[in-house]
Amino acid sequence: MGYPQAPSGERKRRGGLIAGVAVLSLLVGAGAGGVSGYLAAERVDPGPTINALEQERPARQTGSAPKGSIEAVAEKVSPSVVQLEVSGPGSVGEGSGFILTDDGYIMTNNHVVEAAAEGRGHIRVVFHDGQDAKASVVGRNPTTDIAVVKAEGVKGLQPVELGRSDDLRVGQTVVAIGSPYDLSGTVTAGIISALNRPVTAGGRGDQATAMDAIQTDAAINPGNSGGPLVDMNGRVIGINSAIYSPSSSSDGGRVGNIGIGFAIPIDQARRTADEIIETGKATQTYIGTMVGDAPNGGAQIVRVLQDSPAAKAGLKEGDVVVKIGDRRVEDADELVAAVRTRAPGEKVVLTLQSGRTVEVTLGAEPVPGN
Numbered sequence: 001m002g003y004p005q006a007p008s009g010e011r012k013r014r015g016g017l018i019a020g021v022a023v024l025s026l027l028v029g030a031g032a033g034g035v036s037g038y039l040a041a042e043r044v045d046p047g048p049t050i051n052a053l054e055q056e057r058p059a060r061q062t063g064s065a066p067k068g069s070i071e072a073v074a075e076k077v078s079p080s081v082v083q084l085e086v087s088g089p090g091s092v093g094e095g096s097g098f099i100l101t102d103d104g105y106i107m108t109n110n111h112v113v114e115a116a117a118e119g120r121g122h123i124r125v126v127f128h129d130g131q132d133a134k135a136s137v138v139g140r141n142p143t144t145d146i147a148v149v150k151a152e153g154v155k156g157l158q159p160v161e162l163g164r165s166d167d168l169r170v171g172q173t174v175v176a177i178g179s180p181y182d183l184s185g186t187v188t189a190g191i192i193s194a195l196n197r198p199v200t201a202g203g204r205g206d207q208a209t210a211m212d213a214i215q216t217d218a219a220i221n222p223g224n225s226g227g228p229l230v231d232m233n234g235r236v237i238g239i240n241s242a243i244y245s246p247s248s249s250s251d252g253g254r255v256g257n258i259g260i261g262f263a264i265p266i267d268q269a270r271r272t273a274d275e276i277i278e279t280g281k282a283t284q285t286y287i288g289t290m291v292g293d294a295p296n297g298g299a300q301i302v303r304v305l306q307d308s309p310a311a312k313a314g315l316k317e318g319d320v321v322v323k324i325g326d327r328r329v330e331d332a333d334e335l336v337a338a339v340r341t342r343a344p345g346e347k348v349v350l351t352l353q354s355g356r357t358v359e360v361t362l363g364a365e366p367v368p369g370n
Contacts, residue, residue, distance in 0.1 A: 068232050068233070069232075070173075070175055070187070070189045070232075072234070073175045073230055073232060073233075073234045074175065074177070074187045076161075076234035077098075077160060077175070077177055077228060077230050077234050077236075078128055078177055078185055078187070079128045079129075079158045080098050080099045080128075080157075080158050080159060080160040080228075081096060081097070081098050081099075081128065081160075081177045081178065081185070081227055081228060082096065082097045082098065082099065082106060082125050082126060082127055082128070083095075083096060083097075083125070083126040083179040083182075083184045084096065084097050084106075084108060084112055084113065084123060084124070084125060084126075084135075084149070084226065085123070085124040085126065086112060086113055086115055086116050086121065086122070086123050086124075087115070087116065087121045087122050088114075088115025088116050088120050088121030088122075089115070089120055089121065091115045091121075093112070093115065094112075094179060094182055094223055095108060095109060095111075095112030095113075095178075095179070095223060095224075095225045095226045095227075096108065096112075096177075096178035096179045096223065096224055096225060096226040096227030096240070097112070097125070097149065097226045097227065098160045098226075098227065098228045098236065099157045099158060099159045099160060100148070100159055100160070100273060100277075101157070101159055102155060102156055102157045102158070102159060103154065103155055103157070104133070104135075104150050104151035104152070104154045104155075104157060105138070105148055105149075105150055105273075105277060106125065106135070106148065106149050106150070106151060107146070107147075107148055107226070107239065107269065107273050108147050108148075108149060108225075108226030108239075109145050109146065109147060109225045109226040109239065109241050110140040110141060110142050110144075110145045110146060110147040110209075111145055111201075111209075111225065111241075112147070112225050112226045113137050113140065113147050113149055114140070114142070114147075116136075116137060117137045117140060118137075122134070123135040123136065123137070123149055125149070125151045126184065127157070128185065133151040133152055133153060133154050134151070134152045135149045135150060135151045135152060136149060136150055136152070137149050138150050138276055138277065138280060139275075139276030139277075139279075139280050139281055139282055140276070140282065140367075141272050141276075141282035141284060141367045142209060142367065143209060143210065143284045143340060143367060144209065144210075144211060144264065144268060144269075144272060144282075144284065144340055145201060145209045145211060145239075145241050145242075145264060146239070146264060146268075146269050146272045146273065146276075146282070147226075147276075148273050148276045148277060160228060160235075160236045161233075161234060161235045161236070162235060162236050162266055162270060163230075163231055163233070163235030163236055163237045163266060164237070164266065164267060165214065165237050165238060165265035165266045165267045165268075166265075166267055168192055168195060168214065168237060169192065170191075170192050170193065170194060170195060171191055171192065172191060172192050172231070172232075173189065173190070173191055173231075173232050174189070174190060174191065174192055174216055174218055174229050174230060174231060174232075174237070174238075175187060175188070175189045175218065175229070175230045175232075176188045176189070176190070176216070176218040176219070176220055176224060176227065176228070176229050176230070176240055176261070176263075177227050177228055177230065178220075178223060178224035178225070178226070178227025178228075178240060179223045179224070179227070180219075180220070180221035180222065180223040180224045181221060181222060181223050182223060183223070186224075188218045188219035188220070189218055190216050190217040190218030190219070190259075191216065191217060191218075192214060192215070192216055193215040193216055193217050193260070194214075194215040195214060195215070196212050196213075196327065196338070197212070197213045197214070197215045197262060198210070198211075198212060198213070198331075198333045198334040198336075198337040198338070199211050199212075199213045199242055199262050199333075199337070200333050200337075201241065201242045201262075210333060210336045210337045210340055211241065211242075211262070211264050211268075211337055211340070211341070212265065212268075212337040212338055212340070212341035213241070213242070213262035213263060213264065213265075213337075214229065214237070214238045214262065214263040214264075214265055215260065215261070215262055216229060216238075216261050216262075216263060217259040217260070217261070218261060219257045219259075219261075220240050220243050220257055220261035221243065221256055221257050222243075222256075224240045224261075225240060225241055225242075226239060226240065226241075227239070227240050228240070229263040236266055237263075237265070237266050238263030238264055238265055238266055238269075239263055239264040239266070239269050240261060240262075240263050241262055241263055241264050242261070242262040243256075243257060243258075243260065243261045243262070244258065244260040244261075244262075265341060267341075268340075268341045271343060281366060281367070282366075282367045283344065283364040283365060283366055283367060284340060284364070284365060284367050285339055285340050285341075285342055285343065285344050285346075285362050285363070285364060286308075286309070286339065286340075286362070286363055286364070286365050287308065287309045287310045287313075287315075287339055287360050287362060287363065288304065288305040288307075288308020288309050288310045288311060288363065289301045289302075289303060289304050289305065289308070289310045289315065290302045290303040290305075291321075291332040291335055291336065292332050293331045293332050294320045294331075294353070296353075297322070297330055297331070298320040298321055298322040298329055298330070298331070298353055299320065299321045299329050299331060299332040299334070299335035299336075300318070300319070300320045300321075300332070301315055301316065301317055301318065301319045301320070301321070302317065303317060304316065304317055308363065309360050309361055309362060309363040310360060312361075313350075313358050313359060313360040313361070314358055315350070315358055315360070319352050319353075319354075320352060320353035320354075321335055321350050321351070321352060321353075322351055322352065322353050323350070323351035324338050324339070324348055324349075324350055324351075325348055325349060339362065342362055343362070344362055344363060344364030345361065345362065345364075346361075346362050347359055347360070347361050347362070348360055348362060
C-alpha cells in the first residue's frame with residue numbers, strides 16, 4: 001500500500017514553491033558576487049593596522065604581594081631555604097634545608113647528610129643570596145629522617161617561622177621550597193592530600209625510617225628533600241622527605257614527581273631538633289615491642305622487651321593492636337609511625353583485637369649515630 005498523495009493541483013503549487021526558492025538562491029548568489037567584485041574594484045582602505053609590538057610596556061608591578069598568596073609565601077620563606085651539597089665515601093648528592101637560627105643551625109633530612117656523618121665527608125651550604133659555607137652534622141635521627149647541621153662562620157641569617165602540624169586540614173593549600181635536581185630556590189604549590197599517612201623510607205631494623213607523614217600533591221622531586229613545606233602564612237608545617245614514584249623500564253628507573261609526596265610533621269621535627277641542638281643527640285619514642293602484620297589487620301606483638309613500657313603496661317606476645325587512641329591501626333608500620341610521632345612520656349591507650357584496652361606511657365631511647 002503506497003503513501004497518500006496530495007491532489008495534483010497542490011503538488012504543482014508545492015513544486016513551484018520549491019523551484020522559486022532555488023531561483024532566489026541563485027539570485028542572491030549572483031548579487032553577492034556582484035557586490036564583492038564592486039568592493040574589490042574600489043580598493044577600500046582597511047585602516048591602520050594594530051601591532052602588539054608597538055604597544056607601550058605596562059608599568060612595573062609595585063607594592064607587596066597580596067597577603068596569603070603563593071607569591072607572598074615565597075618572598076617570606078625563600079631567603080631562609082638553603083641548598084646542601086654533600087660528599088662522602090663513594091657518593092655525591094644534594095638536598096635542601098632551612099635555617100633555624102641566625103648563627104647557622106639548619107634543619108634537613110638525615111638521608112640528605114648521612115654520607116657526611118661521623119666525619120666521613122663534607123657538606124657545603126649554599127644560601128639564597130649565593131654565599132656559601134662549610135657545615136658539619138650536629139646530630140641526626142635515622143628513624144624519623146631528621147638531622148641538624150651547623151654552618152661555620154656565619155651570622156645574621158634569617159630563620160624560618162615554625163608553625164604547628166596538629167591542626168592541619170586535608171585540602172588546605174601548601175607551598176614546597178627546595179632544590180630539585182640542583183635547581184635551587186624552586187617553589188611549587190599544592191594541597192594537603194592526606195594526614196597521618198604511615199610511610200617507611202629505607203633503613204634496616206631499629207634504624208628503619210618510619211614517619212606519620214603529611215601527604216601533599218605539591219611537586220616534590222629528588223633534591224627537595226629537607227626543604228620546608230609551608231602554610232599560606234609562611235610558617236613551616238613539615239619537612240619534605242619522600243616521594244612515591246613507581247619506576248618503569250622505559251625511563252631507566254628514574255624517579256620523579258607524580259603528585260604523591262610526603263613530609264615529616266613539624267611538631268615531631270621540632271622536638272627532635274631541640275634535643276639535637278641541646279645535647280648533640282636524638283632520642284626516639286618507643287613502647288618496647290617487636291611487631292608484625294596481623295593476618296586479619298592490625299599490628300601483632302611478636303616480642304615484648306623486658307622492663308619496657310609495653311611490659312609494664314601488661315602487653316603480651318600474640319596481642320594484636322587494632323587502635324591507638326581513636327585511630328585504627330591497619331598494620332605494623334602504622335603502629336610504629338604513630339608511636340614515633342608522639343613525645344616520650346605521653347600516655348596512649350591501645351585497643352586490642354580481643355577488646356581489651358591497655359594504657360602505655362611512652363618511653364624514650366637514644367638513637368645511635370652522629
